[in-house]
Amino acid sequence: IGSLVEGSTLKIDKFVHIEQFLREKVEYEGFTDAQIASLLDVGVSTVCHWRNKFNIKPADKFPGHFKEKYGPDAIDFFHAMVRNGGMLMEIAGYFGFSREYARRVFVKLYGMSFTEYHGRRRIPARNA
Numbered sequence: 001i002g003s004l005v006e007g008s009t010l011k012i013d014k015f016v017h018i019e020q021f022l023r024e025k026v027e028y029e030g031f032t033d034a035q036i037a038s039l040l041d042v043g044v045s046t047v048c049h050w051r052n053k054f055n056i057k058p059a060d061k062f063p064g065h066f067k068e069k070y071g072p073d074a075i076d077f078f079h080a081m082v083r084n085g086g087m088l089m090e091i092a093g094y095f096g097f098s099r100e101y102a103r104r105v106f107v108k109l110y111g112m113s114f115t116e117y118h119g120r121r122r123i124p125a126r127n128a
Contacts, residue, residue, distance in 0.1 A: 019054045026051065030059045062108050070095055078109065088114055 025031040025039075033047040040047070051058065067074050074095070081091050092102035106114050 018050055019056075022047075022051055022054060022056055026056050026059045030063060032059055032061060032064070060108075066105065075109065078105065082106070082110075082117075 022036065025036050031039075033044045033051065037044045037047045063075055071077075077094070078091065081094065086094075088099045088102040088106065091106075092099045095102070103114060106117070110117055112120075
């Protein structure tokens with residue numbers, strides 16, 4: 001019975017560790033299933049199965065693709081231009097894409113429209 005309990009404990013521990021590992025890689029580091037599969041030397045479908053088992057949504061692939069196309073510091077530059085008051089047309093010109101694509105990138109990165117973002121920045125914080 002002792003070895004059966006130990007075996008069960010190991011099985012549970014392995015699942016807890018796999019879940020923690022997957023959550024860290026997907027939710028905090030933005031790894032894709034293929035990247036995780038490569039790290040663990042398993043198939044992509046195995047990682048997908050584990051991720052679904054633990055109700056972990058797939059990572060947003062956009063930031064990685066954006067960095068691949070425009071350079072490793074592209075998102076940092078995008079954020080810096082926004083912080084420094086850059087308009088969508090200026091940002092688009094810097095990267096060499098359309099203003100419309102700059103607008104879509106902004107929504108992807110900030111989760112709101114450019115106008116909404118600037119409206120929120122103008123509202124002073126209230127003291128409670």
